[in-house]
Amino acid sequence: MGAIALISVILGIGSYVFSKKAPTPEAVISFIKENPERASFHYIRNGKVEAASHSEHMMPLASAVKTILAIEYAKQSAEGKINPKESIPLKELEKYYLPDLDGGAHPAWRKAIEQSGAAKNDAVPLEEVAKGMIQYSSNANTEYLIEKLGRDRLKQVLGELGLRHHEPIYPFxxxxxxxxxxxxxxxxxxxxxxxxxxxxxxxxxxxxxxxxxxxxxxxxxxxxxxxxxxxxxxxxxxxxxxxxxxxxxxxFPAATAKEYAELMQKINSRSYFSKEVQQYLHPVMEGIMQNPANQQWLVHAGKKGGSTAYILTDAMYATDKQGAKTELAVFFNDLQSKESGELTAVLNEFELLLLRDEKFRQKVIEELKQK
Structure with missing residues (x-):
């Protein structure tokens, strides 16, 4: 249930780094083509659906579902229903922490906020809780925010976002x-x-x-x-x-790659949500923009992925300095251990090439035409 790494190496923060010994990014294309019941892909560039494969199949989301909580957090912050600066005692978050069942995500976040000074007097601002949910994929933070935002709102926001094929969110x-x-x-x-x-x-x-x-x-x-x-x-x-x-x-709550790519498009447009909502949403979603290397060629970029031993998901968006906009969602399910390891090793590189390499982009478009 932990996060799949934010785009690693050039695109910043992440625990999975592309290795020369790993399979090539073409392995992602091959797996999608050869496993239609276990893979779903939807790719949008500059407002046009360039490639899609079984993108309307319902697939379990793993931690990608946390994007919905981030949006609801931003909406409630903009409406004044919650205060992003509210001091949240760390012991409130620990109520929901189950040791050794989150891939080390929550301890990694705890260490980061302590090193950065964000945690003071054993408490942290609510905004940092939301960032920890997305950027570190802390499950404890997620459960706390489920409680904070409210069960009824998590039902309503799916309809407000136009997600017609999304199962209810629950405390997974x-x-x-x-x-x-x-x-x-x-x-x-x-x-x-x-x-x-x-x-x-x-x-x-x-x-x-x-x-x-x-x-x-x-x-x-x-x-x-x-x-x-x-x-x-x-x-x-x-x-x-x-x-x-x-x-x-x-x-796990399930949804479609098509709707999650479209959700990324809403965030990336900078116009779907009000400026007030964007003010709170983008700092949470765009942790990868903290990396100076990313700032050299990107204006905006954000993503949320997830994994279990059997699931690998990722939904991301980016706007580069030439104005090109990219949104995609790729979901895998029922993976074997070897398959999961190989796909994880190359997924970030696959996304990076889609963003920066025209030849690779055309290969994806050609081989993964809409189905």
């Missing part, structure tokens, strides 16, 4: 504790080893609505669990396994 980190919730209510006194197969069977049979309802109940418990006793009692490290990880991965 809280849902990791769903097996414990079932075990503690239905199998009290039974060993985890004996109870877990039955719990998994129940989880598989759940409707999407039932799953989300459980997640919201767990989220509420976490929000009130100042001491952290609920998480301690859950002892997730003792029973969480790959099978549960796959279940959670499959249950």
């Amino acid at each position: 980190v809280s849902s990791l504790l769903l097996p414990y919730e079932i075990m503690s209510s239905d199998y009290r006194g039974v060993s985890d080893k004996e109870a877990l197969p039955k719990v998994k069977e129940k989880m598989r049979s759940m409707s999407a609505e039932e799953w989300r309802s459980y997640a919201w109940r767990i989220h509420e418990k976490l929000s009130k669990d100042a001491s952290g006793s609920y998480k301690k009692q859950a002892q997730i490290e003792k029973w969480y396994d790959g099978e549960l990880d796959k279940m959670n991965s499959d249950r």
Whole structure:
């Protein structure tokens, strides 16, 4: 569920750096072409859809869904419903932190804000919480913002953004504790080893609505669990396994690459949202513009990706200094470990070439014509 790196090397902040030993960026094209049920791609340049492959298929979003929370944060900030400068105690965020289940994203953010001086007196401005959600993909920050922004607003904003094919947003980190919730209510006194197969069977049979309802109940418990006793009692490290990880991965909110590329286009236009909303949205979304190397050739750029062991997603936008505008979304699902590693290794380079290399751009357009 952690973030896929912001565009690395030239495009800035990121943990995945292109290696000469890695597959070439053409591997992304090949995978999209050869795996229509597991890959979705939508590419817009200067207002024109240049390439698209199965871009209206519903695909799980992983952390790319956090873009919606960033937009709602900006909207509420502009309306004065929340204060970006409000001081948020770090202990409020820690309520939602599940150790070792976010790829190190939350600890990395904590370290960064401490080094930068953004954290003072064990608190941080709300704006930094939102930045941590997008730029570091902190799941704890995400769950806190879900609570802060409000469940009803997260329903309404999807319609306001014209996202007709987007599943409801729910506290997907809280849902990791769903097996414990079932075990503690239905199998009290039974060993985890004996109870877990039955719990998994129940989880598989759940409707999407039932799953989300459980997640919201767990989220509420976490929000009130100042001491952290609920998480301690859950002892997730003792029973969480790959099978549960796959279940959670499959249950992520889903949407289409087409609508996420169009969402990036709305942000990149600098006209869809009011100036007041943009004032709060762009600092959160455009962390890659902090890199001086990016500032040399880009005017604006932002992105949000996500991953699990089985999902790899990315949605990004950029406007270069020649005025060219690019938006794209690429979603992969049901990946094997090797596939995930290879695609992760080259995805940033693939995007960078789309932005800067005309020959590569034409190759993508030719091979991934609209389908």
